[in-house]
Amino acid sequence: MIPVDPIEAIPATDHADSATNTAAAAPEPAVQVAGLCKRHGQATAQPMTLNQLSFTVRSGECFGLLGPNGAGKTTTLRALLGLTPFDDGRIDVLGHPIPAQARQARKRTGVVPQMDNLDPEFSVEENLRVFGRYFGLKRPQIAERIPALLEFSALTGKRNARIDELSGGMQRRLTLARALINNPDLLVMDEPTTGLDPQARHLIWARLSALRDSGKTLLLTTHFMDEAERLCDRLLIIDHGRAVDEGSPRELIARHVEPEVVEIHSGVDRTWLDQTIAVGPPVRVETSGERLYCYTAEPAQLLAALHTGAAGAGPFLHRPANLEDVFLRLTGRDLREDA
Amino acid sequence: MAGDRRFPRPGRGSVAVLRRQFLAWRKAAVSTMLGDLIDPLIMLLALGYGLGGLLPEVDGVTYIVYIAGGLVCMSALWAATFECTFSTYSRLRVQRIWDALLNTPLGLDEVLWAELAWGTLKALKAGIFILLVVVVLDISRQPQLLLVPPVLALAGLTFTALALCFTALARSYDFFIYYFTLLVTPMVFLSGVFFPMDQLPAWLAAAVSILPLAPAAELVRPLLLGQWPAHAGPWLAQLAITASAAIWLMAILMRRRLLR
Numbered sequence: 001m002i003p004v005d006p007i008e009a010i011p012a013t014d015h016a017d018s019a020t021n022t023a024a025a026a027p028e029p030a031v032q033v034a035g036l037c038k039r040h041g042q043a044t045a046q047p048m049t050l051n052q053l054s055f056t057v058r059s060g061e062c063f064g065l066l067g068p069n070g071a072g073k074t075t076t077l078r079a080l081l082g083l084t085p086f087d088d089g090r091i092d093v094l095g096h097p098i099p100a101q102a103r104q105a106r107k108r109t110g111v112v113p114q115m116d117n118l119d120p121e122f123s124v125e126e127n128l129r130v131f132g133r134y135f136g137l138k139r140p141q142i143a144e145r146i147p148a149l150l151e152f153s154a155l156t157g158k159r160n161a162r163i164d165e166l167s168g169g170m171q172r173r174l175t176l177a178r179a180l181i182n183n184p185d186l187l188v189m190d191e192p193t194t195g196l197d198p199q200a201r202h203l204i205w206a207r208l209s210a211l212r213d214s215g216k217t218l219l220l221t222t223h224f225m226d227e228a229e230r231l232c233d234r235l236l237i238i239d240h241g242r243a244v245d246e247g248s249p250r251e252l253i254a255r256h257v258e259p260e261v262v263e264i265h266s267g268v269d270r271t272w273l274d275q276t277i278a279v280g281p282p283v284r285v286e287t288s289g290e291r292l293y294c295y296t297a298e299p300a301q302l303l304a305a306l307h308t309g310a311a312g313a314g315p316f317l318h319r320p321a322n323l324e325d326v327f328l329r330l331t332g333r334d335l336r337e338d339a
Numbered sequence: 340m341a342g343d344r345r346f347p348r349p350g351r352g353s354v355a356v357l358r359r360q361f362l363a364w365r366k367a368a369v370s371t372m373l374g375d376l377i378d379p380l381i382m383l384l385a386l387g388y389g390l391g392g393l394l395p396e397v398d399g400v401t402y403i404v405y406i407a408g409g410l411v412c413m414s415a416l417w418a419a420t421f422e423c424t425f426s427t428y429s430r431l432r433v434q435r436i437w438d439a440l441l442n443t444p445l446g447l448d449e450v451l452w453a454e455l456a457w458g459t460l461k462a463l464k465a466g467i468f469i470l471l472v473v474v475v476l477d478i479s480r481q482p483q484l485l486l487v488p489p490v491l492a493l494a495g496l497t498f499t500a501l502a503l504c505f506t507a508l509a510r511s512y513d514f515f516i517y518y519f520t521l522l523v524t525p526m527v528f529l530s531g532v533f534f535p536m537d538q539l540p541a542w543l544a545a546a547v548s549i550l551p552l553a554p555a556a557e558l559v560r561p562l563l564l565g566q567w568p569a570h571a572g573p574w575l576a577q578l579a580i581t582a583s584a585a586i587w588l589m590a591i592l593m594r595r596r597l598l599r
């Protein structure tokens with residue numbers, strides 16, 4: 001069975017050279033990005049990949065970067081890690097200016113990349129051992145951490161398995177465990193649960209919550225609004241390299257969409273609907289394919305009209321507004337094929 | 340970063356990457372060593388005894404003695420080239436191991452130096468294998484043989500750096516056909532491994548001498564014969580200059596590829 005909170009068993013940090021142990025309590029932010037600008041390619045006609053992007057990740061919180069494909073999420077993470085040059089702006093990670101001290105920052109950071117890149121030449125345990133060496137950790141230090149990390153990722157029984165024998169969920173968990181080998185203060189994750197089945201996602205979520213509770217700072221990108229809503233203390237929505245809005249999931253919902261939604265699935269007579277809405281409280285209607293989304297604070301009158309079965313309205317759904325509604329409102333319903 | 344044009348700087352982190360290479364290699368050591376040994380050995384026996392039996396002496400020695408020095412260099416070239424084209428590309432692009440490395444405190448320069456060192460070690464190992472065969476078969480037991488490994492190390496570094504330049508540009512495995520067809524094959528057949536270069540038209544010999552296998556063969560062959568290479572200084576300088584230029588170019592290309 002999966003232990004409840006084995007992260008406690010991971011030995012305490014060894015960053016004697018830094019102010020790590022006090023960082024969780026100190027008000028110093030984990031990540032500070034100010035006025036970040038980046039253009040891919042030389043031509044000034046090229047659109048900016050990142051355009052005056054600014055945000056702050058507080059120490060000990062879980063911060064989510066949301067945005068459609070091509071919005072600049074991955075580029076932002078690469079810039080934070082010092083892996084891509086930028087044209088303007090300033091980045092500080094764990095008190096280290098980037099890119100000048102990127103390597104010091106990476107020493108205290110764990111990274112879960114979008115695509116798993118575990119070392120296929122090695123077993124589960126060997127992957128952790130070899131990776132620890134890249135951080136300059138000594139053999140006994142690594143050996144001490146491995147049992148807790150295997151436990152944490154529920155892979156103790158698979159310690160000698162080869163990577164290609166692991167399921168997608170197990171590989172993801174091992175990637176997460178690998179990112180913890182240096183006992184990082186900051187965990188940077190690019191779409192940590194993409195491609196996983198619901199069971200595997202829930203397990204990753206439980207692990208990430210445990211990590212945040214243990215005082216680590218989490219920075220992640222995601223396409224899953226339920227994931228963002230469930231895990232993140234605060235979110236930044238970006239589009240076309242610009243910050244669109246920032247806040248807690250609840251704040252964003254309250255700020256941008258009406259609290260309740262009636263989804264009407266098909267076949268409704270639009271004229272009838274418009275007339276029904278016109279005489280009632282304000283309702284904002286959005287269309288997506290065959291489906292109508294009616295956003296409102298007071299849905300009672302609309303629901304009553306729909307219940308009469310008038311005007312060919314098909315099945316409909318009444319639900320509270322969620323982050324997905326905010327996301328679509330702010331970034332539009334058009335497909336992004338450019339990334 | 341992508342715009343960084345400096346010569347790559349070695350660092351302590353390279354050791355951890357080299358260690359990874361060694362641990363991965365150890366898992367398939369027997370089969371790879373067999374390949375390193377058997378292929379050039381067959382060539383040495385087939386050409387040396389088979390073809391050599393039909394030939395008069397070449398440059399005053401039997402043919403097997405003549406080609407042994409070149410084959411030592413050629414096997415170093417093969418080992419470095421295969422390692423740092425197909426295998427490096429696989430680590431870089433297919434297995435994405437380099438992406439993982441760059442998410443640690445390691446710098447790209449350290450990763451590159453580890454790759455250079457690894458390719459050089461593979462070249463050295465392959466060359467030394469043939470050298471051992473040369474000793475065991477009593478093709479040569481000259482004291483000068485002890486100087487062959489240092490020369491092979493420099494030549495191996497050059498072969499490695501050249502291969503990595505192409506790997507930095509590769510977008511698929513097919514891309515390496517250009518390298519093999521345009522550079523490796525001409526080098527192997529025209530650099531004086533199988534026959535003295537003065538058999539070639541002067542312009543062709545001059546052109547091929549620019550590539551690093553010719554200087555390596557010109558240095559190693561005399562050592563096997565118990566002689567001292569003529570023009571050792573210029574040949575060594577040429578290898579060192581080619582290696583430095585290739586390392587520098589490779590680093591610029593790799594930064595452009597990986598740190599965009």
